[in-house]
Amino acid sequence: MENACPLCNREYTALNQHLRVSHLVKNIEERGKLVLLVSRRLNIRSEACPVQSCDAQKGTRLDRHFKRSHTELSDGAKTQMLDNLKRRLILGTLGALRASNPSVPMVSTLDLDEAAGLEEEKEVEEEEGEEGECQVTKLKAEVAKLKNQVRELNDGFELSQAYNRNLKRAYAKLKRSALKASKNSVIFGTADVLEYSLPQTSAEDEGSTDIPSGTILCPPFPDHILTLNTLLEEYKELQEGPHPDAKLRNNVQSKLHRIRNFLGWMSKGQSGLAKLKFLNDQKRLKGWVGYLVDCGMARTTSLHYLKNVRQFLVYVKETPPKTLCLGQKDLVMSDRYLKSVIKGWNRHVVQHQMSVKGRKDAIMHTVEELQKCRRLALLAIPKLLSKLEHLHTNSSLWKLQGYVAAYLASLYGHRLGVFINMTDLEVSEAVHGDKDDYLLKMTHHKTNEAFGTAKMLLNKEEYGWLLKLIALKTKCASTTKLSRFVFFNTTSGRNRNLTKYLQMVWSEMHLRGDVNFITLRTAVATFARDKHGEDSVQRKSMARLMCHDTAMADKHYTMDLSVEQARNGRLLFEQSQETTNSRTRPQTEVHDWLQRTTGTDGTTIRLTSSKAAGHTFTLSQQEDELLECYFCHVRAEATKRLTSEQGRFFVDCGANPLTNLYADLQRLRKKYLPQVPGAAVDETRRPPLLRDALHLHRTGQPANTACIPGQTVGQVFGGLSCLSAPPSKRLCVGAGFTAHRPLYRKWRNVQLLERTSYILRCCAWMGRSSRPANMQSGPYPLYFRAELAWASCPGLWGEKGKGVVATCPMDKGDVVCDYHGTLISQAEGRRREDSIYRFFFQELCIDASSRCDCHPEVDTYGRFLNHSRKRPNLKPKRFDLTFPDGPRPVLVFFAMQNIKVGEELLWDYGVTRTSFGGEGKDLAWLDM
Numbered sequence: 030m031e032n033a034c035p036l037c038n039r040e041y042t043a044l045n046q047h048l049r050v051s052h053l054v055k056n057i058e059e060r061g062k063l064v065l066l067v068s069r070r071l072n073i074r075s076e077a078c079p080v081q082s083c084d085a086q087k088g089t090r091l092d093r094h095f096k097r098s099h100t101e102l103s104d105g106a107k108t109q110m111l112d113n114l115k116r117r118l119i120l121g122t123l124g125a126l127r128a129s130n131p132s133v134p135m136v137s138t139l140d141l142d143e144a145a146g147l148e149e150e151k152e153v154e155e156e157e158g159e160e161g162e163c164q165v166t167k168l169k170a171e172v173a174k175l176k177n178q179v180r181e182l183n184d185g186f187e188l189s190q191a192y193n194r195n196l197k198r199a200y201a202k203l204k205r206s207a208l209k210a211s212k213n214s215v216i217f218g219t220a221d222v223l224e225y226s227l228p229q230t231s232a233e234d235e236g237s238t239d240i241p242s243g244t245i246l247c248p249p250f251p252d253h254i255l256t257l258n259t260l261l262e263e264y265k266e267l268q269e270g271p272h273p274d275a276k277l278r279n280n281v282q283s284k285l286h287r288i289r290n291f292l293g294w295m296s297k298g299q300s301g302l303a304k305l306k307f308l309n310d311q312k313r314l315k316g317w318v319g320y321l322v323d324c325g326m327a328r329t330t331s332l333h334y335l336k337n338v339r340q341f342l343v344y345v346k347e348t349p350p351k352t353l354c355l356g357q358k359d360l361v362m363s364d365r366y367l368k369s370v371i372k373g374w375n376r377h378v379v380q381h382q383m384s385v386k387g388r389k390d391a392i393m394h395t396v397e398e399l400q401k402c403r404r405l406a407l408l409a410i411p412k413l414l415s416k417l418e419h420l421h422t423n424s425s426l427w428k429l430q431g432y433v434a435a436y437l438a439s440l441y442g443h444r445l446g447v448f449i450n451m452t453d454l455e456v457s458e459a460v461h462g463d464k465d466d467y468l469l470k471m472t473h474h475k476t477n478e479a480f481g482t483a484k485m486l487l488n489k490e491e492y493g494w495l496l497k498l499i500a501l502k503t504k505c506a507s508t509t510k511l512s513r514f515v516f517f518n519t520t521s522g523r524n525r526n527l528t529k530y531l532q533m534v535w536s537e538m539h540l541r542g543d544v545n546f547i548t549l550r551t552a553v554a555t556f557a558r559d560k561h562g563e564d565s566v567q568r569k570s571m572a573r574l575m576c577h578d579t580a581m582a583d584k585h586y587t588m589d590l591s592v593e594q595a596r597n598g599r600l601l602f603e604q605s606q607e608t609t610n611s612r613t614r615p616q617t618e619v620h621d622w623l624q625r626t627t628g629t630d631g632t633t634i635r636l637t638s639s640k641a642a643g644h645t646f647t648l649s650q651q652e653d654e655l656l657e658c659y660f661c662h663v664r665a666e667a668t669k670r671l672t673s674e675q676g677r678f679f680v681d682c683g684a685n686p687l688t689n690l691y692a693d694l695q696r697l698r699k700k701y702l703p704q705v706p707g708a709a710v711d712e713t714r715r716p717p718l719l720r721d722a723l724h725l726h727r728t729g730q731p732a733n734t735a736c737i738p739g740q741t742v743g744q745v746f747g748g749l750s751c752l753s754a755p756p757s758k759r760l761c762v763g764a765g766f767t768a769h770r771p772l773y774r775k776w777r778n779v780q781l782l783e784r785t786s787y788i789l790r791c792c793a794w795m796g797r798s799s800r801p802a803n804m805q806s807g808p809y810p811l812y813f814r815a816e817l818a819w820a821s822c823p824g825l826w827g828e829k830g831k832g833v834v835a836t837c838p839m840d841k842g843d844v845v846c847d848y849h850g851t852l853i854s855q856a857e858g859r860r861r862e863d864s865i866y867r868f869f870f871q872e873l874c875i876d877a878s879s880r881c882d883c884h885p886e887v888d889t890y891g892r893f894l895n896h897s898r899k900r901p902n903l904k905p906k907r908f909d910l911t912f913p914d915g916p917r918p919v920l921v922f923f924a925m926q927n928i929k930v931g932e933e934l935l936w937d938y939g940v941t942r943t944s945f946g947g948e949g950k951d952l953a954w955l956d957m
């Protein structure tokens with residue numbers, strides 16, 4: 030046996046490792062010499078000739094001498110003699126090593142045995158002379174027999190060692206779960222744990238259910254089979270590739286562990302293991318699968334076992350070892366069986382994952398919690414920083430780090446690694462933006478291979494925290510060497526306990542639930558997906574910042590939906606079954622436009638009208654500019670002359686809503702915007718009117734040819750619908766409409782609407798040009814006279830709540846609207862419940878707490894006007910008007926100055942903080 034171990038005589042490829050692990054040969058020199066004993070790679074050129082009668086001198090080239098001089102010897106005899114010489118020399122060095130009394134004790138005794146053998150031989154030779162030769166042969170046979178026995182005993186010993194190892198592992202695992210159970214106050218007798226013994230693994234009771242949950246105890250892997258060892262070694266190399274990192278090595282290690290378990294199970298009690306025939310034992314294979322179920326292992330884990338084993342079998346099939354005695358067909362059978370089991374188990378795993386997600390969702394942080402976390406951290410961090418500047422305590426330092434990490438993680442959802450590996454250098458190398466913000470790029474984190482650096486954009490204050498934190502290091506360090514990490518500990522390293530400090534401040538803020546960086550990350554990623562949609566550009570750009578693999582997250586979790594997602598889904602179903610009746614199409618409202626959010630990747634509009642609530646769509650920067658231009662110039666002009674509008678964003682010149690926004694938007698995109706995102710726009714492709722509108726929008730100056738005021742949306746954008754003159758067939762087709770007739774019908778409808786609108790306009794009050802006195806002549810009760818939109822977006826005005834913005838330009842002196850409500854006496858007003866919507870004037874009061882009886886379907890604007898003492902642009906004035914049911918006082922708001930589209934309308938409530946004996950002394954906004 031070429032590679033046979035000199036101690037146990039078994040074959041091994043990794044002999045060195047075998048000597049260390051199985052024979053516990055710890056002395057490196059000893060191991061080296063034992064390996065040499067097998068390889069025989071020893072230089073003997075300068076040794077004396079081993080042939081007894083030869084008188085060749087030491088120092089001559091022994092190899093040449095042997096070849097040339099000893100022609101009386103056969104080649105075999107020569108090799109044998111040289112081998113013996115090498116062996117003797119190596120054993121001699123082993124003896125010398127022993128004599129040097131090495132600090133790591135030696136295990137082998139080959140040199141001693143050899144010496145004893147020689148001694149005996151000598152004695153025998155001396156005592157028995159020539160007759161003794163036959164006796165020596167007998168003894169040799171005896172020695173060989175004994176060696177065989179030793180080998181068998183060794184086998185047994187190794188098997189029980191492997192059993193022992195498995196037992197130890199199982200015992201430790203049980204002990205851990207017992208400890209966990211006792212922590213959870215579940216009564217769990219230790220006897221139950223300790224009395225557990227190895228399961229019987231005979232063929233009959235494979236699949237025994239006595240095994241404790243989650244424990245896998247397979248018969249040991251047949252360590253002594255060279256083929257199996259080599260096979261696994263090669264498989265390992267293949268899996269690890271040329272440059273494995275620690276994580277990959279670990280993964281491969283786990284895979285091999287599972288495969289070894291499997292091979293142990295399959296090979297137990299079988300013979301001819303090197304031929305791998307046991308892999309074809311279908312009964313055993315089924316027993317093993319059953320065993321995975323019965324040992325109570327988690328489905329996901331057992332799926333790993335199945336997949337790893339299947340992959341290994343494929344490997345064996347494709348690159349069979351020389352000794353393999355199995356046909357391809359046999360391996361295909363096993364593979365098919367495993368494939369079908371995996372398929373079935375996948376179903377369980379998906380269900381399991383969904384239930385895990387359900388549980389996670391139930392305890393997931395809410396948006397409000399994340400907001401509260403940042404609000405409170407914002408207050409706590411400056412306090413802690415100034416405290417630490419004066420007096421250093423570790424507890425304040427940890428708290429500070431906890432708050433900073435909580436603040437940043439609740440915003441960006443970065444992993445723990447991003448924070449604890451963030452270095453001073455990375456902070457100092459942050460890119461300074463022109464808005465006084467800083468872009469930080471962190472290199473060392475878990476997914477840097479796939480995503481590159483993890484990024485955070487911080488404002489000046491947040492960036493200042495990090496700088497101050499770094500500056501604190503000199504005060505806090507207990508060693509002279511300073512840590513290079515921003516979240517440092519006191520011994521020049523990184524703060525590995527950051528999660529603990531995050532949890533500490535979390536509970537200090539009285540926030541709900543268990544927190545760690547992953548729970549925050551999950552929450553942030555989920556909100557991003559829910560708010561912007563699964564495939565949205567916004568979500569993708571957020572994921573890039575936080576280095577989040579959305580594909581992986583979706584792969585696991587898209588199967589389950591939140592109520593919100595299901596609602597959106599339902600909407601799609603409903604929409605897909607709608608008729609083409611334009612009334613049922615989603616509408617874009619003016620306040621949707623006002624509340625659009627703009628990010629680096631474009632503008633998102635979220636529709637709020639009941640038909641389309643929650644529906645979002647994204648515009649490019651160019652589209653945003655076009656529509657803003659439309660909003661400020663085209664729409665504003667078109668609606669200025671009208672008495673009311675429905676808050677629709679897209680209207681024609683008669684303020685009649687255009688309802689086919691989606692289709693029109695698509696056509697616009699196709700026709701006037703570059704197909705390749707980011708490419709330059711060919712201005713010449715745009716219709717002249719649109720060019721003029723854009724010119725006006727960009728420069729504030731009308732183009733020479735500009736005739737924007739009074740143009741319809743259709744005319745400006747070229748070939749859209751609802752023109753006030755029937756479009757030509759060429760224009761229709763050019764704009765992407767295939768049929769001419771429907772548009773013509775549409776045009777006729779518009780004419781009808783125009784007529785109605787004209788009649789109403791003539792009878793009613795004409796907003797801008799009217800005088801308040803004209804109001805009384807109109808057949809319609811007064812409610813609002815300017816084109817306004819209110820927005821309920823808290824982000825728009827912060828604490829103010831709702832407010833009103835101008836959606837058409839107004840001139841100084843224009844009537845804007847009235848304060849519409851129920852007129853009551855001042856005394857009655859005071860008696861009524863407290864409400865912020867009461868307007869007291871002289872002896873009267875208008876109560877606008879709820880919608881009025883005359884217009885129950887609309888929110889009139891007067892009551893939503895906010896206060897400004899320093900920069901009001903409206904002023905209320907009382908008029909006594911005569912209505913059909915008699916005279917009545919009315920409060921009318923006038924524009925105090927020219928007002929642009931998009932400006933908030935404000936009036937001075939006439940109250941300061943000191944009014945009414947200082948009742949409003951805490952309301953800072955009263956003086957603003």
Ligand SMILES: C[S@@+](CC[C@H](N)C(=O)[O-])C[C@H]1O[C@@H](n2cnc3c(N)ncnc32)[C@H](O)[C@@H]1O
Nearest residue numbers: 828829830831832865866892893894895896954
């Ligand atoms: C007539 S309401 C105005 C509409 C109100 N913002 C809403 O959402 O219903 C008056 C109330 O609005 C709030 N408010 C008005 N002007 C404000 C301002 N400049 N800053 C903060 N809050 C304001 C105050 O709470 C006030 O009592």
